Amino acid sequence: MQDLYSKNKDRILSVKDLPTLPTVLEEVSELVENPDSSTDQIAKAISQDQVLSAKVLKMVNSPIYGFPRRISTIQHALVLLGFNVIKGLIISTSVFEAMTEAMHGLWEHSLGCALASAAIARQAGFKDPEEYSVAGLLHDLGKVVTIVQLPEIKEELDDLVQEKDISYYDAEKEILGFSHDRINAWISDYWNLPLKLREGLVWHHRPKSAQHHPDVACVVHLGNFMTRLFQVGSGGDDNVSYLHGYVFKVLKLKQSHLENIMDELDREFSQLSGFTPNQD
Numbered sequence: 001m002q003d004l005y006s007k008n009k010d011r012i013l014s015v016k017d018l019p020t021l022p023t024v025l026e027e028v029s030e031l032v033e034n035p036d037s038s039t040d041q042i043a044k045a046i047s048q049d050q051v052l053s054a055k056v057l058k059m060v061n062s063p064i065y066g067f068p069r070r071i072s073t074i075q076h077a078l079v080l081l082g083f084n085v086i087k088g089l090i091i092s093t094s095v096f097e098a099m100t101e102a103m104h105g106l107w108e109h110s111l112g113c114a115l116a117s118a119a120i121a122r123q124a125g126f127k128d129p130e131e132y133s134v135a136g137l138l139h140d141l142g143k144v145v146t147i148v149q150l151p152e153i154k155e156e157l158d159d160l161v162q163e164k165d166i167s168y169y170d171a172e173k174e175i176l177g178f179s180h181d182r183i184n185a186w187i188s189d190y191w192n193l194p195l196k197l198r199e200g201l202v203w204h205h206r207p208k209s210a211q212h213h214p215d216v217a218c219v220v221h222l223g224n225f226m227t228r229l230f231q232v233g234s235g236g237d238d239n240v241s242y243l244h245g246y247v248f249k250v251l252k253l254k255q256s257h258l259e260n261i262m263d264e265l266d267r268e269f270s271q272l273s274g275f276t277p278n279q280d
Contacts (some may be wrong), residue, residue: 003177004176005177005178005273007174008150008176008177008178008230009085009147009177009178009186011150011192012145012146012149012150012186012206012222014149016203018024024045024046024048024049024052025087025090025091027045027081028042028045028046028087029087029192031045031123032083032086033088035246036253039075039078039079041076041208042078042083043073043074043078046078046086046090047074052090052093052094055076055093056074056086056089056090056093057071057072057073057074057077059089059092059093060077060080060081061109061146062092063109063115063136063268063271063272064114064115064118064133065081065118065130066268067080067131068152069256071221079215081130082130082131083130083215084129084131084134084194084196084197085130085133085134086133087200088131088137088193088197089134089137089194091130091138091191091193092110092134092137092141095141095144095145096110097143102129102231103147104236105233105234106140106143106144106235106236108232108233108234108235108265108272109136109140109227109228109232109233109234109235110136110138110139110140110233111137111139111233111272112227112232112269112272113136113139113223113224113227114133114136114137114218114223115133115136115227115265115272116136116223116224116226116227116261117129117132117133117135117136117137117200117219117220117223117267118130118133118136119261119265119268120130120132120219120222120223120226120240120251120253120261120262121133122218123253123260123261124215124219124230124251124252124253124257124259125131126215126219131196131197132200132216132219132220132223134197135197135199135200135201135216135219136200136219136220136223136224138184138197138200138201139184139200139201139204139220139224140235141180141183141184141187141201142179142180142182142183142184142187142201143180143235143236144183145169145180145187146172146176146180146183150176152263153175153176156157156175157171157172157175157236158176158182158236160174160255160268161236161237166237167236167237167241168235168236168237169181169205171237173182179205181201181202181203181204181205181206182202183207184198184201184202185198185201185202187201188201189225189276195212195213195214196212196213196216199212199213199214199216199217200213200216200217200219200220201218201220202210202235203217203221204217204220204221204224205221206246207221207244207246207247208246214250215251216248217258218246218247218250218251219247221243221244221247222243222247222251222253224241225240225243226261226262226265228240228241230266230269232266232269232272
């Protein structure tokens, strides 16, 4: 008899049901691998999918990135953000499309974590805060995949969180045999996500374990903590997540930096309400 871990892993990774990424993303990925491809060619390929383009442009113009002028073309977005960020946005707009009204709180929490991750990366002086924000946006991807693949599990998880007053993370372990960070690892490999992004998705609960890009894992870890502290959306429970002191060493953040981040987030979180992935 299959153990709980193997049985649920097989169901999670059942390819026929897994949220699919647009075929345009495959084509675009091939173009990116080719050193002779131009930004114009890549932008044109993405623009073939008008619905997807509209969603990506909506995201790029959201409060998360805070660009002073409206970005109206995929090419402009690519130049400003780079392909890895755009790829992350395409994945998030495609996958979060599968979310039901009941999961709206998770979408808001994910957006909040994206905002917080960008603010933390800026305070830490990192070059591309947008890359960190995409890792924040996708950090709970495994939760979405679980709910899409194993819809009957959602109620069981919610009940256990209430009944035992434990975190959603611990409830997943008890019921599934693993948590969303493990699913993030499988999905990252399945979709061939960039290593930097994968590290943030897989190690945001255990940043000390990140071997290649601990900075991303630490930013998302702190971003998740801040988002829960400000009670933006819902990660599945009401608890403020545990904060590892290790992140302050890696990010070289002091008390004054934290105060700056919280002041910035206080302003920015108020702009998030009403921003949903499914609106035109």
